[in-house]
Amino acid sequence: MNKVVIVDDSHLARLELKAQLNELGDLEVVAEVPDIIEAKAVIEQLQPDLLLLDINMPSGSGFDLLAQLSYVPHVIFVTAHDDFAVKSFEVNALDYLLKPVTQARLAIAIEKYKKLQTPLEVDSRFFIKDGQRCFFIALEDVQVFEAMGNYTRLHTQGRAVSVYRTLANIAERLPEEPFFRANRSWLFNIHYIASLEQESGGTLEVILENKMSVSLSRAQTTAFKQRYKL
Numbered sequence: 091m092n093k094v095v096i097v098d099d100s101h102l103a104r105l106e107l108k109a110q111l112n113e114l115g116d117l118e119v120v121a122e123v124p125d126i127i128e129a130k131a132v133i134e135q136l137q138p139d140l141l142l143l144d145i146n147m148p149s150g151s152g153f154d155l156l157a158q159l160s161y162v163p164h165v166i167f168v169t170a171h172d173d174f175a176v177k178s179f180e181v182n183a184l185d186y187l188l189k190p191v192t193q194a195r196l197a198i199a200i201e202k203y204k205k206l207q208t209p210l211e212v213d214s215r216f217f218i219k220d221g222q223r224c225f226f227i228a229l230e231d232v233q234v235f236e237a238m239g240n241y242t243r244l245h246t247q248g249r250a251v252s253v254y255r256t257l258a259n260i261a262e263r264l265p266e267e268p269f270f271r272a273n274r275s276w277l278f279n280i281h282y283i284a285s286l287e288q289e290s291g292g293t294l295e296v297i298l299e300n301k302m303s304v305s306l307s308r309a310q311t312t313a314f315k316q317r318y319k320l
Contacts, residue, residue, distance in 0.1 A: 125149035
């Protein structure tokens with residue numbers, strides 16, 4: 091069951107969205123809150139999978155809320171204003187719904203979300219928006235993923251770009267091979283290992299083909315040695 095939080099200062103809007111979501115299946119509204127102050131605490135505690143978020147609220151904007159979160163779920167904006175659509179996609183929102191929201195339009199947005207729950211394949215591609223440029227990066231070309239708060243930095247042979255997704259969000263969808271979690275902040279592609287070095291504390295340091303180095307935690311050093319029979 092996918093956990094959903096609704097954030098909207100209108101009580102009627104929250105009730106309507108909750109009723110519409112109940113018709114779509116496999117979604118559980120675990121909280122519906124009227125302001126970003128309460129929403130921040132609720133989201134950090136419940137860690138929902140999906141956030142239906144209004145933009146203009148007396149306590150602050152939906153964008154203000156996202157900037158304050160250490161855990162960021164997938165986001166669908168639901169608003170009466172059409173002038174924030176471009177900004178919404180800069181924070182990698184799944185969709186931008188204008189009120190009043192029809193059941194059919196909400197169903198399309200939820201389908202986008204559900205497609206993101208399917209595991210990635212090695213030949214999958216990431217859609218990247220970097221300033222005014224948009225392009226794809228093949229998953230198999232990524233040598234290392236670096237956690238940067240609510241963003242993740244993707245490093246390839248000659249490029250580094252960021253996506254508005256936490257490393258935990260990305261790691262959940264990655265295939266077990268050829269990717270390995272080095273520690274809480276780094277995840278690398280074993281196909282690009284140039285060398286391994288033993289550190290003084292007994293942990294491993296991985297040197298990748300793009301010259302980056304990643305240190306494995308003690309627990310992950312043990313897991314790496316067991317997986318690859320070292």
